[in-house]
Amino acid sequence: MNDQAAKPDWRMGGITAPEVEDYLYAMLPPRDEVLAEMEADASKNDVAIVGPAVARVLYQLAAISGAKKVFEMGSAIGYSTVWWARAVGEDGRVIYTDGDHKNAEKARRYFDRAGVSQRITVRVGDALEILSEQKEPYDIIFNDVDKTDYPRVFRLALPRLRSGGLFISDNVLWKGKLRRPNPDDRTKAILEFNKLICASKDLFTTILPIRDGVAVCVKK
Numbered sequence: 001m002n003d004q005a006a007k008p009d010w011r012m013g014g015i016t017a018p019e020v021e022d023y024l025y026a027m028l029p030p031r032d033e034v035l036a037e038m039e040a041d042a043s044k045n046d047v048a049i050v051g052p053a054v055a056r057v058l059y060q061l062a063a064i065s066g067a068k069k070v071f072e073m074g075s076a077i078g079y080s081t082v083w084w085a086r087a088v089g090e091d092g093r094v095i096y097t098d099g100d101h102k103n104a105e106k107a108r109r110y111f112d113r114a115g116v117s118q119r120i121t122v123r124v125g126d127a128l129e130i131l132s133e134q135k136e137p138y139d140i141i142f143n144d145v146d147k148t149d150y151p152r153v154f155r156l157a158l159p160r161l162r163s164g165g166l167f168i169s170d171n172v173l174w175k176g177k178l179r180r181p182n183p184d185d186r187t188k189a190i191l192e193f194n195k196l197i198c199a200s201k202d203l204f205t206t207i208l209p210i211r212d213g214v215a216v217c218v219k220k
C-alpha cells in the first residue's frame with residue numbers, strides 16, 4: 001500500500017491522536033466496489049468527503065432512528081448520499097443537493113452503479129434555498145455545506161425537522177482550529193454554530209470527535 005492509499009486526503013486528522021485515528025481506520029470493514037472507487041476519486045481529485053468512519057456513523061443514526069426522509073446539504077460526488085440511501089432502504093428518500101453541475105453528473109452515475117438512484121432526488125443549486133422551499137418535515141437533515149453558512153443552516157433546518165428528528169453536521173471541530181487565536185471567517189462561523197446547537201433549548205446535542213468532528217442534534 002502506498003502512502004496515498006494508506007492516508008487519503010479525506011481522513012484529515014488533527015482531532016484524535018494519529019495512532020488512535022490509524023487504529024479506527026484499520027478496523028473498518030472494506031467497502032464495496034462503488035464506494036471504494038468514490039473514496040479513491042475523492043482523494044485523487046481533492047473532493048472533501050466524510051469518509052468511511054463518519055459514513056458508518058451516519059448510516060447507524062439513520063438505521064437506529066428508522067429514518068425514511070433525509071435532506072443532505074452539500075453532497076459533492078454523492079459519497080455520503082449513497083450511505084444515506086442504503087440506510088433508509090427501498091421505501092426511503094434522500095435529497096441530494098450541490099451547487100456544482102459536474103458533481104451532480106458524476107454523482108448520478110455512481111448512484112446508478114450503486115443501485116440507489118430510485119431513492120435519490122438530485123437537486124443542483126444553493127442547498128439553503130432548496131431547503132427553504134421544503135414544506136414537509138424531514139427525519140434527518142445533514143449539513144455539509146460551506147462552513148460560513150453553518151449558522152444560517154441552523155436557523156433554516158430546525159423548522160424543517162420533525163420532532164425526534166436528527167440535525168447532523170460535519171466538520172464541527174474544524175481541524176482542531178477552534179481554540180487557536182485569530183480565527184478566520186470559517187472558524188468563526190463554526191464557533192458561532194456550535195454555540196447555537198449546544199445552547200438551543202429545542203435540541204439535544206452531542207459532538208462526536210470522530211475525523212473532523214460530527215455534531216448530532218436531536219430535535220425535542
Ligand SMILES: C[S@@+](CC[C@H](N)C(=O)[O-])C[C@H]1O[C@@H](n2cnc3c(N)ncnc32)[C@H](O)[C@@H]1O
Pocket residue numbers: 048049050051073074075076077078079080081097098099100103125126127128144145146149
Ligand atoms: C464537503 S463537500 C460534501 C461532501 C459530501 N457530503 C460527502 O461526504 O460525500 C461540500 C460540497 O458542498 C457544496 N456546497 C457548498 N456550499 C453549498 C451550498 N450553499 N449549496 C449547495 N452546495 C454547496 C460544494 O460544492 C461541495 O461539493
